[in-house]
Amino acid sequence: MTARARRCKIRTVSHLPLDQFQQADLDVAKNKARRRRVGILALVLLVAGLAWSFILAQYWLVPPAPQIVQLSPAxxxxxxxMVAEAYAVDHDVPLAQQRLARLNDPQTTQRIIALAQEYAPQQDYIAQRLALLAVAAGSKDKTLVALAATLVAPTFTPTFTPTPTNTRTPSPTVPTRTPQPTHTLVPNYVVITNTPTETHTPTMTYTPRPPTWTPTPIIETEDERPAMIMPIPIKFVSQKISLDLPPYVNFPSAEIRLTARPKICTHANQMPQVISRTTLLCPNETYAPFEIEGNNLTLYGDAAKTALIQGAPRQYALTVNGSNIVIDGVRVEGKTSDNDLNQWLCLYPRCPYTPEIGGARGYGGGILLKNTSNAAVLNSDFFGGTTGVYVYRGFSNKIFDNTFSDHNGWGVMLMQTRNDYIVGNHFARINRSCNGLDQVYHSNGCESSALAMTHVNNVLVHDNTCRRVSNCYYANGDGGYGSSYIKFYNNYCAGAKNNCFEATYGLGHEFDYNKAEADNEFGDQCDYPFWIGxxxxxxxxxxxxxxxxxxxxSVNDSRGKSNRPTNAHALTERPTPTPTLTPTPFSKLARPQEKPTQQTPAP
Structure with a gap:
């Protein structure tokens, strides 16, 4: 058999029926394998879908881990x-916890409580909300609890609830208003940590609100002033400045109390027209005129005194009305109207030759203290305008450690005030020329002075310096506006063009440890040391x-040119007891160090 025949025979043998059955089995196996792969793929896709669904559920249903923020301590x-303000609105403890966790500070709770205690004396919008957050953080400080209770009073419920219900809508409160004496509940205590945790709320107890302090009401007239003005309660005071006076001045020492300095300044474009809470000015910003009305608050300038409050002609840069208000470390610029230049000044409440402005107050200037009690202006700089500080019908106000320069009229003007302290101030370059009421030209003076006083009673003028002015310390009593019992002690006057001290038509004025002399540095002579006509x-x-x-x-000329009796007596003859005289040094600011020479008082 040939090879070809063998090949043909074999091919014919391979197509037997048995081969067809084998081919069918092979196709079935392939189909089974294909279905197995499809099943496996479906199972994998199902598992992947479930995993992806779980991830999405975690993303949507579980809050993400807090993002840490990098901030300075301030x-x-x-x-x-900001968290406290948000919590006061929503009372969402977990959300507050999550927000605070972003600080990544293990001492967050302590910081909240410390910050709330620092702001508590202000009793203002921020202090209330910080107190509420601090109480939620676990603080049991009675002051914070009471302050938080003024913001929110939760309704009693016998079950445990994470947030008090039926709360009053938070609203800014003014510390000068007296809350109604109602019984309130202490807010829930919830400890805030860096990670949100489920907390247990203790049973709420019915706790009466502690008694509140009633501030002195704002007055409009002298008749409304209480017989005694209470100082700021010590628990609201962050700093005290003492005015320790030597015994020989025969005047009580005093204390200036300041509320807590805010951590956040108020920008010039956000300053309201009237403020009623403690406020801090921002550095290097210029403020338009505004007003302060209320009790027990402080206006702070920035540390470097770069913030500026700028007045307008015949207006005051700052008008103040209330009790226990302190102006600390501000810089104020006044403006003088062109119509008030080169004119004889009006020293009285009204003058016939100043009908447009009425009287002395109408000139405007730096600060107007209007009917204030226990107010204080300290460590501040005033320049420009007719008046630096004008005190109208005040009681026991303190003008302490300020500088006044380049005013068109007076550094300080006291109008119908009593029991004031003018201590440790520095006056310079306050003078003017004018055409007098007699149409005679006056090269200086024209009723300007460093300190002017009209119809005041029992005022202390102590430890002040004055240079390059017309009159230094001036109490004019013409027209029935004489002053009484002004105590001039330890003041310095150099180069006054007219009189260093002038107190006319008054009663009981005292002078000791004062120094009046020429200003050799600028070549200015001192004319009369005093004038007491x-x-x-x-x-x-x-x-x-x-x-x-x-x-x-000085005594003889004062007596000869006055139409009323002029009497100069020894200090030991005054009707009040005289303490032992103890000499004290002059102020630290550029005063001569020579030992004062003694003068024999007139009999």
Whole structure:
């Protein structure tokens, strides 16, 4: 058999029926394998879908881990305040916890409580919300609990609830308003940690609100002023400045109380027209005129005194009405109307030759203290305008450690005030020329002075310096506006063009440890050391009068040119007891160090 025949025979044999059955089995196996792969793929896809669904559910249903923020300590405090404001609105403890966790600070709870305690004396919008957050963080400080209770009073419920229900809508409160004495409940205590945790709320107890302090009401007239003005309660005070006076001034020492300095300044474009809470000015910003009305608050300038409050002609940069208000470390610029230049000044409540403005107050200037009690202006700088600080019908106000320069009229004007302190101030370059009421030109003076006083009673003028002015310390009593019992002690006057001290038509003025002399640095002579025409005055032995006119000439000229009796007595003859005289040094600011020469008082 040939090879070809064998091949043909084999091919014919391979197509037997048995081969067809084998081919069918092979196709079935392939189909089974294909179905197995499809099943496996479906199972994999199902598992992947379930896993993806789980991931999506975690994303949508579980809050993400808090993102840590990098802030400075001051910015962190601001952040805590913002969280407190949000918590006061929504009372969402977990959300507050999550927000605070972003600080990544293990001492968050302690920081919240410390910040709330720092702001608590202000009793304002921010202080209330910080107190509420601190109480939620676990603080049991009675002051914070009481302050938080003024913001929210939860309704009693016998079950445990994470958030008090039926709360009053939070609203800013003014610390000068007296809350109605109602019984309120202490807010729930919830400990805030860096990670949200489920907390247990203790049973709420019915706790009466502690008694509140009633501030002095704002007055409009002298008749409304209480017999006694209470100072700021000590628990609201962050700083106290003492005015320790030597015994020989025979005047009580005083204390200036300041509320807590805010951490956040109020920008000039956000300053309201009237403020009623403690406020901090922002550095390097210029503020338009605004007003302060209320009790027990402080206005702070920035540390470097770069913030500026700028007035307008015949207006005051800052008008203040209330009790226990302190202006600390501000810089104020006044503006003078062109119509008030080169004119004889009005020293009284009204003058016939100033019908447009009425009287002295109408000139405007830096600060107007209107009917204030226990107010204080300290460590501040005033320049420009007719008046630096104008005090109208005040009681026991303190003008302490300020500088006044380049005013068109007066550094300080006291109008119908009593029991004031003018202590440690520095006056310079306050003078003017004018055409007088008699149409005669006056090269200086024109009723300007460093300190002017009209119809005041029992005022202390102590430890002030004055240079390059017309009159330094001036109490004009013409027209029935005489002053009484002004105590001039330890003041310095250099180069006054007219009189260093002038107190006319008054009663009971006292002078001791004062120094009046020429200003050799600028070549300015001192004319009269004092002028007391029509007054009764008492002179101690420790004054130093080194002007063109001596003590005797000053007394005789005052007496000869007055139409009323003029009396100069020894200080020991004053009707009040005289403490032991103890000499004290002059102020630290550029005063001569010579020992004062003694003058023999007139009999």
């Amino acid at each position: 910015e962190q405090n601001d952040y805590i305040i 029509g007054s009764t005055a008492y002179f101690g032995p420790n004054n130093s009068w080194n002007c063109l006119h001596d003590y005797d000439t």
